[in-house]
Amino acid sequence: MAQERRPLMAANWKMNKTVREAQDYMAALLPRVDGLAGEVDVAVFAPFTCLSEVARMAEGSGVIAGAQNFFYEDSGAYTGEVSAPMLLDVGARASIVGHSERRELFCETDEAVARKTRRAVEAGLLPVVCVGETKEERDAGRMWEKVSGQVRAVVEGLGDAPGGSLVFAYEPIWAIGTGETASPEDAQEAIGRIRGLLGELRGEKFAEEARILYGGSIKPGNVSEIMAQKDVDGGLVGGASLEVDSFLQLVEAARG
Numbered sequence: 001m002a003q004e005r006r007p008l009m010a011a012n013w014k015m016n017k018t019v020r021e022a023q024d025y026m027a028a029l030l031p032r033v034d035g036l037a038g039e040v041d042v043a044v045f046a047p048f049t050c051l052s053e054v055a056r057m058a059e060g061s062g063v064i065a066g067a068q069n070f071f072y073e074d075s076g077a078y079t080g081e082v083s084a085p086m087l088l089d090v091g092a093r094a095s096i097v098g099h100s101e102r103r104e105l106f107c108e109t110d111e112a113v114a115r116k117t118r119r120a121v122e123a124g125l126l127p128v129v130c131v132g133e134t135k136e137e138r139d140a141g142r143m144w145e146k147v148s149g150q151v152r153a154v155v156e157g158l159g160d161a162p163g164g165s166l167v168f169a170y171e172p173i174w175a176i177g178t179g180e181t182a183s184p185e186d187a188q189e190a191i192g193r194i195r196g197l198l199g200e201l202r203g204e205k206f207a208e209e210a211r212i213l214y215g216g217s218i219k220p221g222n223v224s225e226i227m228a229q230k231d232v233d234g235g236l237v238g239g240a241s242l243e244v245d246s247f248l249q250l251v252e253a254a255r256g
């Protein structure tokens, strides 16, 4: 991994944890990541219901509290949604955007993902934009068509924001929650191609500054070989992030 890009290890709790469980997790995590600032960024993407508590506890620690989604308008008649200013108001500094579960289950389009990404950057939230193909698309040889289309839509809607203002996460859908991980070589190939595309679209500086994570069945047993790939800047982790001990092993591996 290039020296200039700080690794990022991110926990995506998905639809898990009560406020009490979130408090217990943060109380165990924070003392153990103390002192890592500057070496590795650590983020916790919590459900809305416990996000303010996670952000409050993380304040001053260097751990980034983030949301899993938001809507690109700032306020108004959008029942069930929350906005970027609302996330900032409770202390969040980042948000996942366009997770495959939102694209597939909640019909999020490339256009909506692009608008959310742009709004996050403008508002000062760090977006972690997810891209990835299904098993059928991969087997049909259409992986790059899918992934490049998703990346293009986001970058073309981004204006002139610098590469450091956003993070991509390559999460092949067939590897999410299945125990089936992309091989380190597959992860590198896809992420290297994404970086190449960023260079074509926005120039070398942008491509060198943008962090690109891998996600999909990362666990303590496979994280080191994934992190060793030159274009992989960290991980976005579901299942193995739910327990503090296993998440900490991933953070340590990202530290190198």
Ligand SMILES: O=C(CO)COP(=O)(O)O
Pocket (backbone or CB within 6 Å): 012, 099, 171, 175, 176, 177, 178, 179, 215, 216, 217, 218, 236, 237, 238, 239, 240
């Ligand atoms: O979707 C993911 C992270 O956003 C990956 O989930 P798992 O780590 O549970 O496969």
